[in-house]
Amino acid sequence: MSIYGVEDFLARAKAYIEIGDENALRHACLELRFSLESIVYQRLRKIGDKLPRSVYKSWQPQKALKLLLSFEPRADQDITLDICVETVDGAPSGNRQHIGDYKMFSVKWLNKSYNKLGKFLHLTSLSEDDSPPQINATDLQEILDEIERVSTASLVLTMNSITAVACAVCKSDMYVSLSQIEEGSVVECYKDSCGAKHNIVKLDEGRFTADRIGFQSVPCNKCGKSFSIEDVKHGELKDCWNCSQTHVVGWGYSAWPIPEKSTV
Template sequence: MSIYSVDEYISRAKAYVAAGGENALRHACLELRYCIESIVYQKLGKVGKVLPRSVYRTWQPPQALKRLLSFEPHADQDATVSYCVPANDGAPSGEWSPLGDYRMFPVKWLNENYHKLGKFLHVPSLKEAESPAKVTAEMLHEIINEVERVASANVVMSVNMVAVEPCTVCQSDMYFSQAQVDAGSEIECYNEKCGAKHSIIKVGDKFRVERAGRFSMPCKRCGQRMAIEDIEHGEHKACWSCGQLHVFGWCCAAVPTTTDD
């Protein structure tokens, strides 16, 4: 049995593909989406107890894996995990013994194929109906092969530390890892209505989180400040606190000058 417990999904997907016909192939797409979601969410669940399930359960797998890569830069790369008995000084001692193989979808593959499967689970929009995408058995066989490859892993784990700090703008929890602390990374508030950017500044064995962007403005309704460093001309943004929608536009004017008579 797969460590990710997706054997039933894979078996049903294969049966639908073997049956043929557009309706059966669409059902295979759904089973494969379940496979991908189950694998990615289980991996993300290993990041640590600090990261609550309520946070990542709202993310689709491409977004989840992107977040995961910020915690673990090599999380989408295959690896063989080994161990050995440490010496008194903590250094490796003796021969290394294999523990197992870790496998994960490359983030580029996941972005392409998760959304590709999703296209066949909904009625096409009017624009999509003009040139509808066609689901084929060949396409699904390729996806099944990759899902089976990842599902054949016998190790799923996370080697990292996850910390939490409040956003300086909306006070929502922001999560980041030791890898991000060491790299002095920039992190973004998890509240999509806020999105304020912050810098992680390492000071000796400790660190602090500071606001990276300095552009903000008060909401026209409730007065709470909103981060606007990434706002573009004509863009709409709702207040993270009260939901009031704002539209932004830039303008310029000539500065009056005086001339001597």
């Protein structure tokens, strides 16, 4: 069995693709989605206990893999691991021993393929009545081939350390990796109702801060707690993460200094 254990999903998908009618191909889509989810979620679990499953258990694979990439920028790239064998005197011999291969989907491919499979797991929407999406056995076979390629990996690598830090807005745990600290990344709160952005600023001796510098928060009109509005567009609705009070956010401007009213 492969390290990801998706053989049963792929075997059923192959059988459905061989049958080839629309009903069978829809079942193949479901099995292929299960395969993608299994591989991505297992890869994310390898980060360890520092990233609780509650952070990503309800996420679709695209968002989960994006999170993984924020921690490990090369996590969606194939890697071959070899070691150099030493001679008796401790000098490198030049002979290499193959340890294994790490394989993973690219984010771009995963986004495209996962969404394509999803189109055929629901009834056609009203907007698609005139040109419903066409399920295609050839497309499904190409997706299956890529999943099979990744499933032949012999290694699952994780190469980062992760630290928990409180969101400056809602106080929920966020998770910051060593690579994000080194690169001075922008990290978002994982709580969907918050999503506040933070600048990661490296200090000394491995320390860092998560600052809201350059980002905007306003107090809730009901509970008074601050909520982030940096990604809110003019006229958009935004719920308070604490009490769920809905707000409408609008931008405006005026001359400065404010002109004095003329008197007659």
